Amino acid sequence: MNVAVIGAGAVGAAVAYRLASSGARVTVFEAAERLGAGTSGRSFAWLNSNEKTPRVYHDLNVAGMRAHAELRSEFDSLPWLHAGGSVEWFSGEAERVAQRSRVERLQGWGYAAEWITPALLHELEPDIDLATVDDAPVAYFPEEGWLDPVPYVHAMLRAAQMHGAQVRVGASVEHVHVAGGRV
CATH class of the missing domain: 3.50.50.60 (FAD/NAD(P)-binding domain)
Incomplete structure (x- = not known):
């Protein structure tokens, strides 16, 4: 062909x-x-599916994330692929409510989404000023990453x-x- x-x-x-x-x-x-x-x-090529709806679009993005990860078996190294997850928090109550709902939906779909403590956030991202987080719930999406295109x-x-x-x-x-x- x-x-x-x-x-x-x-x-x-x-x-x-x-x-x-x-x-x-x-x-x-x-x-x-x-x-x-x-x-x-x-x-920026953020590899994620945490805000993708409807479900079929979410699943398509998850398949793309998986395909990038599977390249590990085909290449000696993947210097363009940066795993490590992503974190997010919001200061406004409306955004926090939406975030809670989204994290619950993602967990129901089997997507890696969890709540983490400020201590774990600091361990993952030591340069984040925890004072800016205040009492906000912090969502962590451990399977996300980014690609250097x-x-x-x-x-x-x-x-x-x-x-x-x-x-x-x-x-x-x-x-x-x-x-x-x-x-």
Whole structure:
């Protein structure tokens, strides 16, 4: 199978890697002159699903989080992946009520969400001034993290190239011609 992947951001690079590692002949076209110059290079890339609804969207995000974690079995190291979870607290009562409801919903869905003490918060994030937390309940989402998108894109494309993919940088796609059911 011959496949053209248009765009070498985080999604395109991941698609190229998966297709090439599955035996497809892949050519990636990236219009920019350098990888990571578009949306992927401007993203914080927070890996989470703690505010995602409806449930199917939440599950899709959880599957993405799991897929990133599973890359550990395919790569020697994942310098672009930063695990460690995330924490949040709110000062306003309305926000606290919404947070409680959300954490309960997430726990019911089997998502890792828990309440932690100020002492554990300080252990996880020693630079947080606990005075700013005051008496707020602190939610902790231990399976969340963030991705450094530009190194991720480079790693995925290098891995795709190791499986024979071609990457063309500075090559924009102006038109896709379809004839006889083929592109």
